[in-house]
Amino acid sequence: MRDNCTLENGSSTQLYSASDNSSSTPTPMPFNNVTLIIYAIVFIMGFLGNTLAIYVMIRYAKMKTVTNIYILNLAVADELYILGIPFLGTNSVLSYWPYGVFFCKVCMTVDIMSQFASTFCLTLMSIDRFLAVVYPIRSTKWRKLQVAKVFSGLVWVGSFVFALPVTIFSDVQEKFNTCNLSWPEPQDMWSIAFILYTSILSFFGPLVVICLCYLLIVIKVRSAGVRAGRTRRRRSERKVTRMVVIIVLVFVLCWGPFFTANIVNLVQVIPESTTTAVFFFTLVILTYVNSCANPVLYGFLSDNFKQSFQKVLCCHKPNAAVAADNTGARQNANKVNHHPVLTQEWQTVFMLSV
Template identity: 75%
Template structure:
């Protein structure tokens, strides 16, 4: 099968999965939470950034299949700017969410005044402003190169210096710097939960450690696996020029598509791992049988069936044990559980 056909098929699959996944996330957050919670506002912003990144696939795919840019100079600038902005915005969203998780779990009381929807909206706006400022050089210097008929960046003289500086500072700001912050946040979360779990008992310790460790491993590993090869290759290419041939072209295509896979994976990481979001998705798609409140004896059979269709009743959360208020240590565990499972849909 020709490489161009394989490229087109892969791009189509990733585009459909990423577009549907992130669109469903956006709909669920808006439909069921009314954008009232801090966590859901960050999730919404992340989904918007990932969706914008995914929307660039048709342009990239067309250019790859045709081997030239058919959309003109203006759309070249728009595509390059939106693509770069969404990359940084997505990474910054992950970073802000990690900081928010750290504050919620490690400093739940002191951070209460900062963890408000109004503040989250401001940070979400800052993410996009900072992303745009970082990629301003892309907007200025990107255009359709006549000699190659390709949409790319042409740096001013000396060309090599501009390319080196851009790759280094985008790699640091767009990957390595945020990765350090993300890892540090979750490391501190694990330390806090481990300490609280020791006081709360071995059973609670195992449960909370399992939840937090699984979340940390998935978030960090997927983020690193999808982006590290791409940024590493760009940096290596500065030191040793990678020759252009069919094999290297295929490898580079794989590295690029991996970054889009990360945007497809984010709905899974931040939504499907939450039972509450699973139930919201199931309500939207009517994929599961509802838990009926009572038998049909409480209302007419046909009336009960019509009212209960696609309306599952969520089980109540009970924060007391044997009629007693939870201890301080138990409260810490509940805070961890609530933060990891996010908010229930309203």
């Protein structure tokens, strides 16, 4: 029977997955006041940031693009993940689960669903960038808002289906009175299978697809860069692609250590101690930091997000010179609208709508 620290579920309300038949009590997380402050800061930042991101994407018409549909679902997943912090913090401070079996199952299910949904949304965003850059014309029939909404719905359905094992086996353990996964016999085999299951489906598998997409994008950009000069549309696509790449990289940096620790723990059992408890706590908090960082990345990397955030926060001041330039641009556009034929280059540019 294995009795060790493990991180089967990223924001599980119990940092350890000790079985009901375990012979010893898990090492509690020390410094409860410190952890409570950390939980509070991460929760406030993540909740406000993702709420703001969700609001501006629903509120402003210019935010309704294919990429932003996936970002909207990513923000919803981050929001759900962040909402688990109060329950995690309460359990950490009290050292027991006070909410009952039903809320234990709900919290654990929502937690793992949000993990799956986040990864699947990032994968869809990467595939969308691949289609936009490598097949800009042929992919227009797939890169539409309605198609993006359908795929987003499938993400949540798939996430719920993949989370069913957690719904079935999560319970308030009698010995420790904590909300965790209670596996049937043989417990070791179930635990190992679940760690591999979640690691492959919610991280390493999608990561392979994401890396392949960006590898093909790099090959395409290098081959096309010599033949074609920059256009306004290409620069816009490049900015969107850069934003998605950075969001993916931050996700890997925040979640990679957590899943790596899970895999390492399968090969070499990590003994329980105060040091390992702090280490595991850090890995879990890092996954929450990812959900806090995403809204910040949207604001810094996307001009549309930045302007929308400024409007919501009442700090957007229209620039007279910019307004004059926009007026002049519209007038110039009206003057040239009488031309009946567009060049092949501009036809291609207009077909590359996001």
